[in-house]
Amino acid sequence: MLTARTSISLLIAAALFALPLAASAHVLKTSGTMGIVLHLDPEDEPQAGVVTPIYLAFKDTAGRFKFSECDCRMYIAPYAQKDSIDTSKASDAFLHTHGGDELNADATFVFPKPDVYALEVVGTPKDGSSFTPFTVLYDVRVATYGSNAISPVASFFKGHALHFVIFGGGFLFFLAAVLYDRRKAKPISQ
Amino acid sequence: MITPKRALITASFLVSIAIALFEHASVPLSSQFYLDLTQYYGFISLALLYLVLLPGPFYRLFPNAPFSIAHRAYLSGLGISTFYFALLHSTVAFWGLLEGFAGIPYLPGPYFWAMIFGFLALLILAALAGTSFDYMRIKLGKNWKRLHRTVYAGAFLVVAHTAMAGSHFQSLGAFIPTFWMVIFFALVLMHAILLNRLLSAKYPQYSWLFFPVIIALVILFGLFILNFLHTYAHGAHQH
Numbered sequence: 155m156l157t158a159r160t161s162i163s164l165l166i167a168a169a170l171f172a173l174p175l176a177a178s179a180h181v182l183k184t185s186g187t188m189g190i191v192l193h194l195d196p197e198d199e200p201q202a203g204v205v206t207p208i209y210l211a212f213k214d215t216a217g218r219f220k221f222s223e224c225d226c227r228m229y230i231a232p233y234a235q236k237d238s239i240d241t242s243k244a245s246d247a248f249l250h251t252h253g254g255d256e257l258n259a260d261a262t263f264v265f266p267k268p269d270v271y272a273l274e275v276v277g278t279p280k281d282g283s284s285f286t287p288f289t290v291l292y293d294v295r296v297a298t299y300g301s302n303a304i305s306p307v308a309s310f311f312k313g314h315a316l317h318f319v320i321f322g323g324g325f326l327f328f329l330a331a332v333l334y335d336r337r338k339a340k341p342i343s344q
Numbered sequence: 345m346i347t348p349k350r351a352l353i354t355a356s357f358l359v360s361i362a363i364a365l366f367e368h369a370s371v372p373l374s375s376q377f378y379l380d381l382t383q384y385y386g387f388i389s390l391a392l393l394y395l396v397l398l399p400g401p402f403y404r405l406f407p408n409a410p411f412s413i414a415h416r417a418y419l420s421g422l423g424i425s426t427f428y429f430a431l432l433h434s435t436v437a438f439w440g441l442l443e444g445f446a447g448i449p450y451l452p453g454p455y456f457w458a459m460i461f462g463f464l465a466l467l468i469l470a471a472l473a474g475t476s477f478d479y480m481r482i483k484l485g486k487n488w489k490r491l492h493r494t495v496y497a498g499a500f501l502v503v504a505h506t507a508m509a510g511s512h513f514q515s516l517g518a519f520i521p522t523f524w525m526v527i528f529f530a531l532v533l534m535h536a537i538l539l540n541r542l543l544s545a546k547y548p549q550y551s552w553l554f555f556p557v558i559i560a561l562v563i564l565f566g567l568f569i570l571n572f573l574h575t576y577a578h579g580a581h582q583h
Contacts, residue, residue: 182442182450189450198379198511211452257452295376316517324529325560331537332556
């Protein structure tokens with residue numbers, strides 16, 4: 155019979171079931187003193203055949219990392235070749251900073267087809283010593299082909315106009331409701 | 345006996361297992377498996393939280409709407425399910441995506457704060473789920489209601505956490521964030537109308553516009569904080 159106690163036991167069992175046995179990260183990867191969080195657009199589910207924006211956020215626990223002082227390179231290869239990536243060549247995806255931000259970088263890349271890819275970020279200090287060199291490897295799944303077409307509606311919605319509509323419209327609605335309350339309340343107060 | 349509460353809790357359990365099994369079958373790759381699970385459980389928890397928060401203001405504004413009494417039987421089950429999915433979301437994200445405790449020092453600032461907000465919200469949801477039984481309701485008496493009002497603080501933390509760390513919330517103009525913004529803002533406005541009614545009835549000596557202006561300023565301040573946190577987490581590079 156399904157009692158409250160049984161239900162709760164089932165929930166606890168499910169929570170334990172969800173505890174992954176081995177920690178394998180996608181978002182955060184660490185190397186030496188560096189932690190790097192990867193984000194891919196759209197929604198961490200990149201698509202093949204279209205330009206994929208890639209974002210990296212850096213954290214150096216020693217506090218010495220600066221993007222401008224880093225020879226940072228990004229290599230992308232099919233996951234099967236993850237151990238044989240040639241890190242002496244130029245970047246596959248050119249990393250650049252966000253408007254001078256020393257702890258955030260982005261790049262763009264076109265994944266050729268749906269597949270599992272290895273995305274490796276290698277950083278060495280330009281002066282040879284300002285921070286500890288690092289290498290992190292992410293696995294990235296590209297499940298589908300993307301559509302090149304960006305509809306005009308989508309680009310409109312990407313702007314701020316929509317925010318004004320939502321919040322401005324909301325506040326107008328609030329004012330209308332307040333006025334309505336006031337009209338209703340008047341006969342009582344008189 | 346199958347009560348609405350037990351039915352909801354059991355359904356949550358079965359859904360969570362079904363999602364995990366489905367994802368495991370379709371995404372054998374471990375990191376993407378954790379990422380997908382984190383997103384699914386997070387979204388379900390957010391949706392359930394909304395369902396918990398909605399009836400209160402909605403039925404006070406529209407007392408004659410359908411299910412105004414019947415919905416009450418489901419609230420505590422919804423609350424427990426919200427916590428359950430939030431716990432799964434946190435567990436999978438923490439151990440699967442963020443390298444567990446070892447990863448904490450390596451988290452870049454915005455992600456660290458997003459995680460702290462999420463953790464605080466989880467604590468609140470845990471306290472609420474843990475006291476959502478009749479026994480605790482009677483034992484806590486007046487304090488039960490006070491405790492359960494912290495759900496609003498929890499909701500604000502959840503919204504901040506989502507705006508900062510949600511994979512789908514990087515660009516706020518897309519459909520999913522727009523949808524959530526609209527429905528959460530509708531909830532805030534319902535509370536604003538009710539609060540204005542309460543305050544203007546209690547303090548009739550003030551101008552009729554006094555409280556609406558104050559409430560609007562408080563809401564704007566909240567939006568400003570959320571926008572600040574979102575920009576802090578994602579940079580001003582995208583819209």
